[in-house]
Amino acid sequence: MHAQLLQxxxxxxVAAELPVPRPAAEQVLLRVRACAVCRTDLHIxxxxxxxxxxxxxxxxxxxxxVVETGAAVDRFGVGDRVGxxxxxxxxxxxxxxxxxxxxxxxxxxxxxxxxxxxxxEFAVADQRYCFxxxxxxxxxxxxxxxxxxxxxxxxxxxxxxxxxxxxxxFGAAAHIVAQVARFQGRRVFAFTRPDxxxxxxxxxxxxxxxxxxxxxxxxxxxxxxxxxxxxxxxxPAALAATRKGGxxxxxxxxxxxxxxxxxxxxxxxxxxxxxxxxxRRDAEEFxxxxxxxxxxxxxxxxxxxxxxxxxxxxxxxxxxxxxxxxP
Ligand SMILES: [Zn+2]
Ligand SMILES: [Zn+2]
Numbered sequence: 001m002h003a004q005l006l007q008x009x010x011x012x013x014v015a016a017e018l019p020v021p022r023p024a025a026e027q028v029l030l031r032v033r034a035c036a037v038c039r040t041d042l043h044i045x046x047x048x049x050x051x052x053x054x055x056x057x058x059x060x061x062x063x064x065x066v067v068e069t070g071a072a073v074d075r076f077g078v079g080d081r082v083g084x085x086x087x088x089x090x091x092x093x094x095x096x097x098x099x100x101x102x103x104x105x106x107x108x109x110x111x112x113x114x115x116x117x118x119x120x121e122f123a124v125a126d127q128r129y130c131f132x133x134x135x136x137x138x139x140x141x142x143x144x145x146x147x148x149x150x151x152x153x154x155x156x157x158x159x160x161x162x163x164x165x166x167x168x169x170f171g172a173a174a175h176i177v178a179q180v181a182r183f184q185g186r187r188v189f190a191f192t193r194p195d196x197x198x199x200x201x202x203x204x205x206x207x208x209x210x211x212x213x214x215x216x217x218x219x220x221x222x223x224x225x226x227x228x229x230x231x232x233x234x235x236p237a238a239l240a241a242t243r244k245g246g247x248x249x250x251x252x253x254x255x256x257x258x259x260x261x262x263x264x265x266x267x268x269x270x271x272x273x274x275x276x277x278x279x280r281r282d283a284e285e286f287x288x289x290x291x292x293x294x295x296x297x298x299x300x301x302x303x304x305x306x307x308x309x310x311x312x313x314x315x316x317x318x319x320x321x322x323x324x325x326x327p
Pocket of ligand 1: 096
């Protein structure tokens with residue numbers, strides 16, 4: 001099968017011919033229909049996340065059709081369409097797994113990081129971490145739901161019930177979470193790179209009541225802020241824009257260092273927290289909510305062979321919505 005392979009960090013992916021993987025007992029073999037490109041892929045390729053499996057097939061927003069099932073598979077059959085997210089396996093027995101926090105499992109394994117992912121024509125995935133997808137979404141449209149959507153949803157959920165939600169970095173996750181927030185009756189304030197008027201326009205088109213540069217103050221204080229851009233300097237900026245008791249939630253897996261800031265920005269019970277990974281409950285909830293909320297995804301398809309171009313366009317901020325590889 002054709003695959004795009006990471007052989008070493010900080011090097012471009014290379015086109016490779018690999019054997020089609022064989023499904024283990026709990027695994028399904030998928031013909032990959034689409035795989036979205038996530039900023040986490042960029043962090044892995046750029047060496048900002050340590051110790052990936054090497055060589056590695058990246059990609060953890062996989063839409064595929066089941067073509068073969070392992071001996072113990074009982075949730076899906078040949079021909080079913082499923083989605084595969086970042087969370088690829090958990091132990092089920094550690095404190096975190098037993099307390100509903102499998103996203104923090106001590107032994108978790110992640111798709112496209114420790115497990116080969118979807119930048120290929122075929123992939124295997126553990127059936128317990130695969131999800132049915134609403135038929136309202138085509139293969140390309142569904143792909144960004146599987147990380148941008150899921151992590152975005154968890155980030156919004158952990159921000160609390162506030163009405164005024166600031167979103168810093170208006171890329172793939174933000175464009176989905178803005179639609180969910182609006183459906184929930186909240187108001188979205190979008191913060192982009194200061195001169196990125198195209199992204200600000202994109203945010204307004206998705207229902208943001210205000211859009212401006214990340215150095216600007218919003219017209220009213222935020223109840224909570226979500227940060228999707230991997231820029232630590234946004235943490236004090238977001239705290240300064242957030243009212244007493246509000247939360248600043250960092251949705252990414254990697255961020256540049258957070259600069260020192262005066263305690264007065266945190267004072268008055270403001271909270272800074274991160275979001276790590278996802279649980280299967282997040283996936284079930286969000287994938288049911290997305291069609292109800294009428295969430296649509298903005299996608300830019302690329303052929304599988306153009307994976308490096310898709311990554312470069314994401315790195316350069318040249319995308320509106322999500323890049324999606326199509327084998
Ligand atoms: Zn565990
Ligand atoms: Zn991701």
